[in-house]
Amino acid sequence: MEQTARLRLPYIMPQQAQKHVTHNEALRLLDGLVQLSVVDRDRTLPPEDPQEGASHIVGGGAGGEWDGWTGSVACFIDGIWERLTPRAGWRAWVEAEGFLIIHDGTEWQRINGIPEEGAVIQNAALVGVGTGADVENPFAAKLNKVLWTARPIGEGGSGDLFYTMNKETSAKDVGLLLQSGYSTRALMGLFGSDDWRLAVSPDGTSFQDAIRTDRSSGRTVLPGNPKFAAHLNYDQYIAAGSWTRVAVNNTDYNDQAAFDAAENRFVAPASGLYAFGASVGWKQNGTNVPSGVKARLALNETAGLSAPLAMPDLSAAGAVGGEALLHLHAMAVLAEGDRVELQQFFPGLDGYAPAHVTRFWGHWVA
Template sequence: MSETVRLRLPLIAAAQAQKHVTHNEALARLDTLAHLHLLTRTGTPPGAPLIGDCHLVTTPASGAFSGKADHVAEWTGADWVFHPPVTGLVAYLASAGTLVVRTAAGWRDYGGLLSPSAVLSRSAGGATTGLATLETTLSGLSGAFVEAAGLIPNRAVVFGVSTRTLTSITGAASYDCGLAAERSKFGGGLGVAAGSSNAGVIGPTAVYAATAVRLSANGGSFTGGSVRIAVHCLLASVPDA
């Protein structure tokens, strides 16, 4: 046997001359595939690559990537080297902030790494279902109400909006969290003291345009304070063309 079974690392033969060449080649391949770091999924060789850059080749592939779909393409400084996929190989895909795993059925997303949004499933045609936790902080509260414009994405299914009062709110005795047309949809009479919080869960609600979350003052207008708001929702994307 001249190479290992899984990663195809070259083996040193008995009485081989220049053993360091084979040894260094094995180390270089191991350095690439252990804790594999992929920059992108692409079927086109990127311009101006840096030594050690790796990409997951997709279909259709062109140029130097032709015929190498599903392979890991590594730039050596002189040309592209292609590593065939191995079932069970795990890689970090930087462009998506996810892990990908090589299975018997091909490469599959493992999921987001505690990112604001993560894909839970993907169809063969590229449609996805994902979950998102989208957050912002409203500071210097002033007036009868304040809004986090567009915090709820277009075509989202909202499960709830949670809040935390970061610094004590002044001017109002309490506040409601909701929408322009539904003042307390996510909670009413919420606390103005620093540290007050509310998990405003609701039945799944579909939203068909980017929508603001509104905080409305009770018992007077806002004159100060800050509140952190988080939207918890499901996101759907359409299949690829």
């Protein structure tokens, strides 16, 4: 053996003359290889005025003194170019690009987390971009912007882009968590089922659903938006001559508990635009037939949210029982805490708001 196995450094042989020549040759090679740093890795011709000790990784299609040296390390030592043939495991710092590369036995590859174009990375345990990855987060990135773009047809792609996230079973979770200070404020995806869900949180612990979509029908509900439907379950006596709150006392639906059945009114949980509707009839008291029953939706007990609607002169029409019915609709911008109720007015003679037709409903619009 006249050379070392890995770096091919020359041995001083027994009874060799001028041993200093061999020794100095080994030092020259070590000086070029240890802590290897190259100026660049794409040059195909030697620079016109090379610096002593300068090294380059020779680019493809090299010529001149570097003809046939593609991929080799060219070191300018003692006024001549020395070719060093890389082996698997050699590392080099590329000064022009600011990163380390490693030779894999065939070619040079980047090793600082950014692969060469076209390079293949398989089954990596941890990947960190701009930050460190760990077991809990095997892929981690600290960035200000991220771009995902479809590969065009002209580059061999389809022009489409799909981002797929998959969970093992329906009962598992898959989704996006949106955080502030590493505390979750919103999440969206499939959580505990295959229905799509968007939920928000003030503290990262308690969550309120904002949107839920049924996977089978596509029907979407907005659980966070107040909405209600209520009815009167008895015939309420209405005295003559004054606006009286209709005691709508039972809820069929009362999301966000915005309808107060005990007080028979809706209370706005937040400022916004709301829509309301109601139906109310009349029922005579004995032989009393009011001349013109009225109804309205009232804001904060006294102001009319809707213009009063009046039935025709019931006595003149010869109406009996509870045959006439009024329908009211209104939209209004409410402040938080505003109250909306259904009111009825019997002129002249008293009567009843009948149970079987009296309804009140509403919902938040925007």
